[in-house]
Amino acid sequence: MAGRSFISDLKYIESAVRRGEVSERGGYVFRRLTGFIESGSFTKSKNMKFLCRYWSSSYGELGRIWASQGYREKSQETFRVQMSNLGKMLCSLFPTFSRELFVSGTVLEKDEADFAAIETAIDALQGCMGLPEEVFIAEAVRYAGDACCDGEVSVGECRGTVEKLKPLMQSEVLKYLGGLDICQLKFIFSVLRRPLFGVRATACDTEKLELMKMFGAVGTAAADAETAAEAVKRDKPAEVLAEAAEKTPYNLSFSKSLSDILTQRGNDRLTDEETREWLAMPEAEKDEYKRRLANFLSVFTEEGFRRQMAHYNPLALGEVLDGDYPVKEGEERYQFRKQEGAI
DSSP states (O other): OSSOOHHHHHHHHHHHHHOSOOOOOHHHHHHHHHHHHHHEEEEEOOOOOOOHHHTTHHHHHHHHHHHHOOOOOOOHHHHHHHHHHHHHHHHHOOOTHHHHEEEEHSSHHHHHHHHHHHHHHHHHHHHHSOOHHHHBBBHHHHTTTTTTOOOOGGGGGGGGHHHHHHHHHHHHHHHHHSSSSHHHHHHHHHHHHSSOOOOOOOOOHHHHHHHHHHHHHHHHHHHTOOOHHHHHHHHHHOOOOOOHHHHHHSSSSSOOOHHHHHHHHHOOOOHHHHHHHHHHOOOHHHHHHHHHHHHHHHTTSSSHHHHHHTTTTTHHHHHHHHHOOSSSSOOBBOOOOOOOOOO
């Protein structure tokens, strides 16, 4: 992008989008990028937030909008310098960005990697922008306190600690809570708020005592350093080949690449809309939703796959496997059987 500015490239791509010269993938990433820039969430500067919001305006338009908001007038040269500085800030956040990436036509493998790098940066900045107190639950921030530490620490050394901290991010906690029964959750908190003994009572609140004992059992498990995810995996029935279990963390018979897709989807950052939609969904609908998902995933177990295959005629199966049959009409044929000599 030498010789051009980040902002001028944004304006060029915006025009190209209107002319229909940008791919669907490029248009999607461009909308995400401009939406992030216009939020101004990556800077605390009043001036920069203003420029982020009105990045597509000319210097003359910026001056008029600025003055209309009650601020002291600035020259167009001042806006030019400040906009240039904003471009440099954005270049440092998104080094793979360029107008060629968005208007080159066919999306090549390298282009997809560059698009993915932009989206990864956006996700990271949106998910972890702000003071630690705004990102993590309060107990996690207070834990370090005023501890004295000797020696220097580098970012590269922190990967293990970062992985352990992720579940304590407020967004992750909300995502976890979204999977709980909201009525049971309210009931549990209401019981725990009750006194163990009422005024002049000689008998305890048995419901509260029972709940406290349940949480005591959870505490014991936590002392053994067993995470919730590990507990789920421990309790799943071993229905698949041992070979598949060694390759992936799931009791599902598919490749490491598919396992990575499953893991990535489970770790995707929830949007506000997804969170609201899930929390508002009636329990009966949640159960039906999860039942459909469980039914789909069961296909990747030995028993589930065997049960599904029993529905299909052996002759049809042979023709599909040997004939490279398309998954959907009009789509490219999927080659199920490996070519001779392929590994």
